[in-house]
Amino acid sequence: MNDIETMSANSDVQRLDFNTPALQRKRRIRALKDKLARWYVSIGGLAVLGAITLIFFYLAQVVAPMFQGAELEAREVQQPAWLADAGEPLLLAVEEQNKVAMRLGSDGAVRFFSVPTGDLLRTVELPLPAGSQIVSVGQDTPGNRRMVLGLSNGQVLVAEHNYKVSYPEGKKTITPQLDYPFGEEPLSLDPQGRPIENAAISLNGSTLMVAGATNGELHALKIAATENLMTGETSLEEERVALPQLSDPIKALLVDPRHMWLFAVSGRANVDVFDLRRNQLNGRYKLLGGKGEITTVASLLGGISLMVGDSTGGIGQWFMVRSDDGQSELKNVRNFQLDGQPITQIIPEQRRKGFLALDSDGTLGIFHSTAHRTLLTEQVAEGAAVAAMSPRATRLLVESGDQLQRFVIDNPHPEISWSALWGKVWYESYPEPDYVWQSTSATGDFEPKLSLSPLAFGTLKAAFYAMLLAAPLAICAALYTAYFMAPALRRKVKPVIELMEALPTVILGFFAGLFLAPYLENHLPGIFSLLLLMPVGILLAGWFWSRLPENIRLSVPDGWEALLLIPVILAVGWGSLAISGYLENWFFGGDMRLWLSNDMGIPFDQRNALVIGIAMGFAVIPTIYSIAEDAVFSVPRSLTLGSLALGATPWQTLTRVVLLTASPGIFSALMIGMGRAVGETMIVLMATGNTPIMEANIFEGMRTLAANVAVEMPESEVGSTHYRVLFLAAMVLLMFTFVMNTLAELIRQRLRRKYASL
Template structure:
């Protein structure tokens, strides 16, 4: 018999080997490039998020841009002394008010006088004190030495020529008339005012420690050019000491009177005919004197500085008994060599302020962030006045008959570690809390951008979703891979995996419009189902196991679970049918009302229970598919060997199959967790999007991803709000990265431990 020689070096085989080698190299390099591309993409996302977040970490900086003699100041003439200093919106024009009542508008770059307006023509008096109405209103009340007051407002109108060149035209207007208002019979030492659309309140005090309140009802005149005032003089009242400072709160309910000795008293002025005096409070440490007493933006907080170099923020809050108290909330102090605070200048649009001490050191702070942004010695001599431009981009200081102007770079002062992650005591709150409220209708608003409730909501939503999804997905994977008949498995597994193709926006839509009201209406039935369903399945299993073998063997192996389908449907119907009798018997006919009123637990229709069910439904296919593949891929000789040695199928599953498949099952759970953490549309549509920190299953939440989806389109590009949203995305990215890294380490340990089986 002749043998057939096989030529392995024939041209055809050599050509096939070359083609195969080429394919292997292309596949190897393609997979490598793809993997590197994924890693590079992730790194680019990381770097871009960091690029958007990094500017918030910068401190403030200043750069001197101008210095010149104080416009119109004559050192030999005290009537030219500055009483008030301001700048307009664009920080192009400055305004200076003198003792003689002259307003000088000047170019902020070089000090050239643009216009001079005399306010006291025909009035035989001088300005003794000046106070501003609401911060940023540009409305001034001038207290005069003859006991009168004058209300004026400085404005800046823009005109454009034929070439489109803009020119600012400053002017002084009298919104409430040019006639002075009689207040006292003595020179005014301190004066305060506040107003709303319908009312205005003025308070003045002199050396005699007597205060006079004047209330005006405002009515807009026929042509809309100003207001007509109807005056009402309230009875004067005695102060416990001379009022060096007066402040009226934003709601015109409280009057605060402070003395440089360091004490303050407050009065309730809601009823100007019956002013109620409250306690005298020492607002600085014993042995120190009060140097500044200025309202913060919004008129709710007051900044109090002393000779020890400290500035504290105080505002009204309720104590444990519910009584309104004037409380010290937080304090600010220079980090090096604190000195007596000379002046305070508040920002017009943010909760920030500037201080300058007796050595000329200027500090910039933000109250909400409780953050010091700058501490720098800018001048060598005594500072007489300091003002911040409306946009907080320029600083103007009068010192030694000179005006000095600095450009300020301070874009994101509201952000600090404490404001993002710690409890913050916000204005109008009675205690510190975690709050997310990034915007409001007024410029006086204090942004509340705590990421803590958003991170909490993310974890809460993911936890409830995983509590629903993990048992169903893992148990389903175990039965499908280990017990189910192959013919049935080939049908069931693709159907469950097909669920993953269902858009989450559809799931969220159905959860919000159908599932949430259904659960609310059938709340007792849902909880009854949680008890009846497992008990009913166990009872059916017990009954089936005790049936005669002749009956049980009629059902092919692996198909017996199909018998549970009608049982499940019956148990669901039975549980919902019991809802009404149970509510009538135990919950007074309405379980939701019983939960809210009798237990004191708040209930929202779109809550964590709805999110857990809806998002769990969306996560189940991911966990099921990976876990089922891991269990099915366990080598059959392991399970067959266990069974051959006398182990039962259940013992084989628990002691052989599950440990071997544990790395894959753990990966499935972690991937499902990542899906739940990053889910957006379901939590966006199935919850009330309320950023609260409460584990209550009947309350909603707001997650990091949903918050980004809701607010990023409305935020101003490169604003603090915009960058905090990117920080939220960065936190979500890092959370997922850390969780996946830990999961991979655990998975590798499980693989090394059980890989030898």
């Protein structure tokens, strides 16, 4: 008993004390570090989410104004005294600075007045022949101030209202004036002296085309201005254009700015199109479907499209389209609807493809043709009125009765609509609707083509071909490295592959664009034979290795067999490229590119999706490989040993145990690689040719959303429609990445729950 009591006492003395001050202090420090680390990680994660949210809302704030409609703000009503004696208005116009307006009255006088105050500035009497009156007025295409006046004696007068800006004593002064570029003497259009009921004018270079209609007969006069280089004098040469005559009364005339077509609107709903180059009738087209009649016709900016207003409030857009047989015909492209009352005036914008329409009740509509968008419908007058819009489309002047009403127009982004961004659009001079991205042009008559569809398609196309190459190679390499390769060899191979990710993509793009693209073009048969022969060569090498004597196979340490494939790969690669020229001569007539283009009808561009697939696939492989390899390697060793112990082969263990357990990580690797491919910029920028086309052909290029933003953002005007569309492209990329990552995380969690029991 004494011995037992002694041992118990000794054990109490030797018992460890875990509540010493030092240990308690250490535990408090550790708890503090854990709490700080937890807060640090939480704050960092929330900061990342907050930053992404702020980026999203910033992009949305830049993009949102594009989808807002137009606004009209009324200013004070003016009742100038001179307006009561000025006759009926035939034409109303506003100059660039919104300071001076021009009014042509039926009394044969042109009056210039102040837009802000309505005060009369200047009155110019037109040099009309004695006893003649103005019967009709025609205007040149939008964007110029040229007009033609049809007179009651069969003559026409060409005039142009201009505004000279000067700065006397440092004060800006606008001086209006009326010029006669082809002389003050009227031109004789109808030899019989009948009234010119309708008149049209178009200046193409130094050649003027004037057309008029008298009692159903058409007259056209071509006037060429020639300048004497010695004296500086200008001489005019007149040439009459013989045109077929019509039986129906003519309501309106329009001349194509290229002097190709003359449009004569006659009857209730017909238009006759004359070919001015052949002096023959192209065809008669019915513009309305039997309801109502044509009330007014105008041309859009550029003079290609006809805007036809009818008595039911409808407005149709028509232009000439070349058919498959090479003939041109007038096509109805799109239609708009105002308010059910007859359209009395169509006012085209002078810098965009938009237009205003006014009906007999004084209702105004603001539209955009390309976007097929109605931006505003508002009452601006009581009854019939005449309106004019400023060249910048920011001011509207309406004359109704003896009153002048000014309006401020806020319509910054009419070109954007859902259909214009994502649907097929029938652009002017195109044979059919299409997806087109062409944001700028050298001419002011340009119709913006801002479809994001070819850019989104190009993004997915580039990512698809890159993943087609990268995914199988990266996943198979990860499986072999993590499961079959010897640990010593794995410690050398894995860092080398991961080091590839540090290679700048601009270097890869430079290499792909300047070397890889022309090399692939010159060795197409060798490249495709390489893709076919490499798997066959590896399988044959494996089969041959399995047939060697066991003592030879066992001489190679387990997990080092992959090194034996290096000479096989080099030999197959060299052999495939060496026979490229022979294959090209034997099967493709000496030039595979011409054979593809001419015999197979497959377009070929040097910088194409094949180049992108190889270059961008090389850039994506390290990302997919690293994550997938870690996922496979982290599978518990007990699972693989248990499977092998139950009699499964290493391959069965890999496919039925390891692969399923690591599937969440492998799927994450694929999604992250996909995101990397979608957001890649420099490689696609330098190696694709940047052609925004929607073609799945591997031998054609593309333009991606990221590359488009990088190329065009420096050239876009801040706040412009182009600028905001580029931000929309960035927003689409962000949303695509967010949706893909969200779906990937949901699928990954589902896979983890499904195979957690393994």
